[in-house]
Amino acid sequence: MKKALIPLLLLATVPAMAKITNFDFAGRLYTKWLYRNDDSQGLLTYGNPFWPDNMAGDNGVGTEFELKIFGRVSKYVQAYVRVKSRFGELWQDWWENGDMKYPGQVNTSGESMGMNHASYIKLRGFYVRFAPPIPGVDWITVGSSDLGMFNAWTIGKVRFIDRDNGKGWFIDGHIGHSGAFQYNLAIIALPKLYVGPWWSTGIGDPNLDNPFYSQDWAYAAKLNYDTPIGSLTLISDVTNDIEVDMTDPDAVGSLYPDCKDALGHPIPGCSKDHAVDYTSRYFSSNTTFEANLSPLDWLTNDFLVGMAYNRPNTQETANAVADNQGMSPIVYKKTLSYAVRERLYLDDPFDVGLSFKFEYFNIGANWNSIFGARRESDVLLTDGFLDGDQLPTLNLANEFLDFDESFVESCIGWHGGTAILDYDYDAFTMSLEGTFITYNTNGQNRDVDKTYPDFLHSNGYTDTDLFDYADVTDRGRDPRSVYHRNQDRRTWISVLKAKYTFDVLNGFDLGFKGKFIYDKDFRSHKTAADDYTGRILNMKSWLTMNVTDGLVLELGDKVGLWWEANREGTLQQGYHDYTTHKNITYFKLGYQYEGISLAYLFEWVRKKQYRQGMDDQYFNVLRSKATLEVNW
Amino acid sequence: MKRLFWVLLILTFSANLSARTIVDLKDPKGDDKGPGTYVYPTDPVYKPGSFDLREFKVKQSGSKVIFKVKIATRITDPWDSKSWGGNGFSLQFVQVYIDSKPKSGHCNGLPGLNVKFKPDSCWEKVVLISPQGKARLMSEIDQKAKTLKKDIVIPIRTRANGMVLTAVVKKSDLGGTPKASWGYQVIMQSNEGYPDSHDLLTRKVNEYPGKHRFGGGSDYDCDPQVLDIFVQPAKGGKDEVQAQYKALKFHCDAKGHGPLVELPMVYPDKIK
Numbered sequence: 020m021k022k023a024l025i026p027l028l029l030l031a032t033v034p035a036m037a038k039i040t041n042f043d044f045a046g047r048l049y050t051k052w053l054y055r056n057d058d059s060q061g062l063l064t065y066g067n068p069f070w071p072d073n074m075a076g077d078n079g080v081g082t083e084f085e086l087k088i089f090g091r092v093s094k095y096v097q098a099y100v101r102v103k104s105r106f107g108e109l110w111q112d113w114w115e116n117g118d119m120k121y122p123g124q125v126n127t128s129g130e131s132m133g134m135n136h137a138s139y140i141k142l143r144g145f146y147v148r149f150a151p152p153i154p155g156v157d158w159i160t161v162g163s164s165d166l167g168m169f170n171a172w173t174i175g176k177v178r179f180i181d182r183d184n185g186k187g188w189f190i191d192g193h194i195g196h197s198g199a200f201q202y203n204l205a206i207i208a209l210p211k212l213y214v215g216p217w218w219s220t221g222i223g224d225p226n227l228d229n230p231f232y233s234q235d236w237a238y239a240a241k242l243n244y245d246t247p248i249g250s251l252t253l254i255s256d257v258t259n260d261i262e263v264d265m266t267d268p269d270a271v272g273s274l275y276p277d278c279k280d281a282l283g284h285p286i287p288g289c290s291k292d293h294a295v296d297y298t299s300r301y302f303s304s305n306t307t308f309e310a311n312l313s314p315l316d317w318l319t320n321d322f323l324v325g326m327a328y329n330r331p332n333t334q335e336t337a338n339a340v341a342d343n344q345g346m347s348p349i350v351y352k353k354t355l356s357y358a359v360r361e362r363l364y365l366d367d368p369f370d371v372g373l374s375f376k377f378e379y380f381n382i383g384a385n386w387n388s389i390f391g392a393r394r395e396s397d398v399l400l401t402d403g404f405l406d407g408d409q410l411p412t413l414n415l416a417n418e419f420l421d422f423d424e425s426f427v428e429s430c431i432g433w434h435g436g437t438a439i440l441d442y443d444y445d446a447f448t449m450s451l452e453g454t455f456i457t458y459n460t461n462g463q464n465r466d467v468d469k470t471y472p473d474f475l476h477s478n479g480y481t482d483t484d485l486f487d488y489a490d491v492t493d494r495g496r497d498p499r500s501v502y503h504r505n506q507d508r509r510t511w512i513s514v515l516k517a518k519y520t521f522d523v524l525n526g527f528d529l530g531f532k533g534k535f536i537y538d539k540d541f542r543s544h545k546t547a548a549d550d551y552t553g554r555i556l557n558m559k560s561w562l563t564m565n566v567t568d569g570l571v572l573e574l575g576d577k578v579g580l581w582w583e584a585n586r587e588g589t590l591q592q593g594y595h596d597y598t599t600h601k602n603i604t605y606f607k608l609g610y611q612y613e614g615i616s617l618a619y620l621f622e623w624v625r626k627k628q629y630r631q632g633m634d635d636q637y638f639n640v641l642r643s644k645a646t647l648e649v650n651w
Numbered sequence: 652m653k654r655l656f657w658v659l660l661i662l663t664f665s666a667n668l669s670a671r672t673i674v675d676l677k678d679p680k681g682d683d684k685g686p687g688t689y690v691y692p693t694d695p696v697y698k699p700g701s702f703d704l705r706e707f708k709v710k711q712s713g714s715k716v717i718f719k720v721k722i723a724t725r726i727t728d729p730w731d732s733k734s735w736g737g738n739g740f741s742l743q744f745v746q747v748y749i750d751s752k753p754k755s756g757h758c759n760g761l762p763g764l765n766v767k768f769k770p771d772s773c774w775e776k777v778v779l780i781s782p783q784g785k786a787r788l789m790s791e792i793d794q795k796a797k798t799l800k801k802d803i804v805i806p807i808r809t810r811a812n813g814m815v816l817t818a819v820v821k822k823s824d825l826g827g828t829p830k831a832s833w834g835y836q837v838i839m840q841s842n843e844g845y846p847d848s849h850d851l852l853t854r855k856v857n858e859y860p861g862k863h864r865f866g867g868g869s870d871y872d873c874d875p876q877v878l879d880i881f882v883q884p885a886k887g888g889k890d891e892v893q894a895q896y897k898a899l900k901f902h903c904d905a906k907g908h909g910p911l912v913e914l915p916m917v918y919p920d921k922i923k
Contacts, residue, residue: 045845091870094859148693150859158693167729168695191693245699316705316814319725364725366813374812395731445715446808446819520808522714522821526785568789571736609736611790650845 043089047650050082053421055642062107064422068488069218074107074135077642081108083138095151099162101144101183107135144183160189168203171392171410172325172358173256173305174239178395178416184210187236199245209235209258213414214390215301216336216349220260224300225337227262228272234297235260237390249312249319257304258390262335264296300335301349303389304328307358321362327386329354340472347472348414349387356383358411362400367443376400376439384432384459388412394427401437401454402514402534403428404555405483405498413472413499417486421644423620426483428498432460435510446520454512461506463544471502479586480538480555484603484624485638493587493628493636505549508540525565533558549594552584573607579626587630595631602626619645670717673829674709674919676837677887680723683839683879686912687896688867690860697841700724701742702878705814705887707837709829711822716829718778718806718818720745720837726811728782735844736784740811744842744852745780747818750834750916751826757802762795763850764838765911766875772834772916776825778804780818782842783852795851834916839879841865850876871907875899880914884922 053062054077061076083106090098108115117137118130146162163183166175168191177185187207194200211220211232221230239256263270268278268291278289307325314320330353339347358381365375378400393416397408407425417426435456442449467473476490477500486494518530538553561575579601588594602625610617626638683703684690691697700723708719722743730741748768750756756773760766768774777799781788788805796803804825806818822828841854843863856876860866868874882894903909 089861091859097859097861099862148862313725313814316721319813364813366725367815441812443810443812443817445712445717448808448810520819522807526807565785565789568793569786571784571786609784609786611786613790613794651848 041091043091045087045089045650047085047648048082049085050080050647052080052643052645054078054644055422055640057640060109062109063419065418065420065486065488068418072135073132079109079111081106081110084140085143096147096149098148099144099146100142101163102140103143104138104140105134106138108138109136112136155194156190156192158189158191160191162186164189164205164207166205166207168205169239169241169254169256170252170307170309171396171398172307172323172327172388173254174205174207174237174390176392176396178393180419201243201245203239203241203243205237205239207237207239209237209260209390211235213348213393214258215260216331216347216351217339217343218348218414221262221300224335225342226335227300228265229263229270231261231263231297246312248314249310252309252311253306254309255304255306256390258302259299260301261297262300264298265335267296269293269295298332298335299330300332302328302330302332303387305388305391317366317368319364319366321360321364323358323360323362325358325386327354327356327358327383327388329356329385329387329389338469340467341469344475345467345473346475348389348412350385350472351470354385354387356385356387358382358386360398372443374441374443376437376441378437380430380436381434382411382430382432382459384462386411386431387414389414399430399433399437400439400452401456401512402452403430403512404510404536405481407483409433413501415499417498418488422484422622422642423644426481426486426498428481429501431501432458434459446522448516448518450514450516452512452514454510454514456510456512458501458506458508460501460503461508463505463507465502465504465506467502467504472499473502473504474500476500477503478551479583479597480536480553480581480599482599482601482626484601485626485640492638493630503542505543506540507542507544508538508551510539511537525567527562527564529560529562531558531560543590546590549585549588549590551586551594553586554582556580569611571607571609573605573609575605575607577601577603577605593632595633597631598629600627614649614651616648617646619643670710670712672708672710673831674707674835676707676835676881676885676917676919678704678706678879678881678885679887679889679892680705682892682895683723684896685856685865685867685875685878686899686901689856689878690866692841692854692863692865693860694862696727696729697742698724698727701726702839702841704837704839704879704881707747707835707881707885709835711828714822715807716820716822716825718747718780718820720747720780720816720818721814722816722839723814725814726816728811730844732782736786737782738784738809738811740782740816742841743780743782743816744840744854745816746838746840747778747780748774748834748836748838748914748916749776749778749825749829750836750918751775751830757799759911760838760914761799761803761851763846763853764840764876765872766838766877767911767913768836769913769915772836772914774802774834774836774916776802776804778806778818778820778825780806780809780816781852782809783844788852791846791851795849831920832918834918835881836914836916837881838877838914840876841878869901869903869907871903873903873907873909873911874901875912875914877914881917882915883917885917885919886922 059076062079062081063075066072066075083104085103088100114129115132115136117134119133120130144163148160165177165182190204217224220232220235237258241254244251305327309323311321340351361379363377399409407427409430437454440451474497479495481495514534516532534557536555540551542549557579559577563573581599583597585594586597605622608619621643624640628636703723706721710717726740756775758773806820808819843854856865856868
């Protein structure tokens, strides 16, 4: 009997072996070379804008590895894990273990550059999904989500590189048997970085001795009803950043640890009970209703209306508008605002390749999607000022980018309309846009000292090709700068895009894009001496060729001609005119072979900035980016 | 100058109007379930109707042939295809198989579909309407379907507008002007940028749906990885729903073995 028990006991100690068929693996290796004719070192053109990091820079080569594991635990249970190495180690680092053994000292020990240069493997994302035997509940997900089930006006979608950072509970289901009524419910951990005053849920706030962020959550619900001609969608969210009530005698750093006031008198009702009370530091709520209906195959009407509420507790959070040079992702007061967007698509109604898009937008001056999409989403049809997207938030993410990636801009306060004509025929495509914008943020004597953040550098057309966070290069307006002390502004935008594919050799595309912006801001009504007039002309032409199977070459040139009257200055010292000439010549290579993907971009940037009353500036920049990627 | 503009404009539109429609097939709404059991991946980018074929047109315009595939919803680009050299949409991947010669051609579908064609409906050419750029497509074909390369047609232009995917193809690449007597089959799949090592940019159908996997099929390769097709008479009638489900019905044994389904072609001139 004993002999029989031994093998059984041994078997019992052997862990259960998972079947390999229950696993789905996906690997990725990515290497980037970044070079520029400057003396910075790092792997990322634009890194963290607020704190010094030792990863961003224009010269370096580094590699990252990613492994995704999908598990099928059972019919109704799935699991997912993504591990990834930290990106930032230069090949020249040779060896770094993540220590900073001699802070502030240069050394070659391999223990000096910190975790940014250590390529450590980190758990980046995970979830468990299961389909419970509960009527009306389809899936419950516990763990990571990119929050793509909501919309850019409320919550998410999180940018791709952060797609697994958001963690929470997510319930997806339906009501009734038809499946027409669906719902999504979510409880999401608030990111301690970015959702709240000071871009945090407490950490770094001068008013807080003991930032308490472990019970900060967002709550969101989406109801969707599919009609025979489209969908009706209601989304609502709440974010609540709570902190310990500092009047509670049990709180660390309590104002009244002995339940006595400053004069030593007992405080009525105050007593220690070994429990702390909480209070809200920052609360927000955004709600949208969207009707997306296509009564005809060629006609789609998309109507959206929303409200946004913002409530900082001025006792629990310091005033970043006043104390942080006007840099704040929120308006420092209680606000309630609105947004309306009406969009009409007429998709080739005459079957001749001619389509139309029309949009009316009216976004309130105090709207802010604090937990909404920060980039890689777009809420308006217009091409806008920059080449990127428009988002209704002060919380834009124009960081962790390379020079070849576009910037997003805030459309808070925009009120106007867009008309776009698209034409497609054969190998030719063309698009013509006209947009007029006036601003709900127009006004006189707006309080940008204590209430409305102006983001410090708020004048002039933004140069995103030669951007820098601290504005040491006079690069123009911060894309988040929607509030000004005095503004009376309106803008006209015209865009023409055209492309033709020639059926010669392996085929090549010839493309053109031209954009003209007329931007007028009367600024203060007390004088005409500060009136701004911007005439901005940007053009791009390019030629793309399929050289051989898998090899694509693109040659192009971009020209910028900007005439800006009274771009920069003050009423006291006067304003200065700027004229900018910019030219970027570039070529791109893309090569795909047997699963390997190579890309190369080279740019030569020349810019002359003629500044009235100041020294002119000249930029002569050579830069390149190459990537090599394999997925398996 | 103004007059010249209007003349050019009219000439351009009239050129478009002059395109001759050779084929116009319809497909019923709501049959984007493969053999009737398939469900979409659970990620919210896969909106209802995104893989539901509604209409297929072939037009001739000079030396070009224009393919138009209409689906049941507006086509979106949630993965920003322009940033990876794509064609302005992300999710759909349509393969148009053409039987231009009787009793000849390839009888297997492209890798990743797990389908064959009926012996009397094999294909001579297949047109790929994909969001991927030409370089990626050529690389994938070289890697996974090299023997079929000369019969795989990559359009000179592919684009999306509203609910319609459009592909412009050289007539010479098809071996002549398309005819109503030819057979056509339009297969709706989903573009997978990180495909399995044997799949030509197709998204897998598994037994249960995942965030980016269709469900309702099999975890093995005995099920057709196809969401929607056209079936005779291709007028969009409700009877075609069941005909499609029947055409795509698959049988897998416990070990995941089973015969590949055989797809029919639609011959427009045989439609009564």
